[in-house]
Amino acid sequence: MTALEFTYHIGKVSKSLRPFALRLTKDAEDANDLLQDTLLKAFTNRDKYTDGTNLKAWLYTIMKNTFITNYQRMIRKNTFIDTTDNLHYINSTESSTDNLAYSSFAQEDIARAVNNLDDTYRTPFMMHFRGFKYHEIAAKLDIPIGTVKNRIHIARKELKSKLHVYAHFNS
Incomplete structure (x- = not known):
């Protein structure tokens, strides 16, 4: 399969990947990032795709594995993501107290x-x-x-x- 054909087929299939990404991440921006990471990995690893196999399943596998890897990395770092508009939680650590x-x-x-x-x-x-x-x-x-x-x-x-x-x- 040529690069142009590969790109064409991925373009057709990628529309069905977004709902799967939304189900995994439960956030529109994170889903877009996951979709972008998946497509980037698919393009960079195009030589690993075997002609005649299910391209959609291959992309779903890449997406699932990318999501799992990112999730494990986040858990390992044990990061706190402040989703407030003014970063209230990040800026309030100096004034927090414990009751011991x-x-x-x-x-x-x-x-x-x-x-x-x-x-x-x-x-x-x-x-x-x-x-x-x-x-x-x-x-x-x-x-x-x-x-x-x-x-x-x-x-x-x-x-x-x-x-x-x-x-x-x-x-």
Whole structure:
């Protein structure tokens, strides 16, 4: 198929792509962008199209994959898109406040988890947490420094598993 024929066939099929793009994006401007990206990819990858196959299905596949890739990229970046006319949300971050309720729940959970540790692990862990060096803890508890390091490691591991619900929060 020549470039001119390819362009002609894509022009005929592209009208049916817009409704699909609207269903995927739920926004007219995003649908136009998706359609444009799809057609651009189709033209740049024209050599990958096999004559005699379903051009419409090929374009729908390109569009779907482009949408999925863009969506995953947006989720990974975890971006916030401010759709207000005056960018109110973007400009209001300096004046936003937290009520610290979440923080107090987290602190209570952490305290409970630490208190539930066996004394063997909690004591060296808390000493290290308060700023004692490994050799100071070893001397004070009269145990080898390797044992101190191991007990602190085990305490951290247990706390990490008990407090896994907080792993994705940045506080």
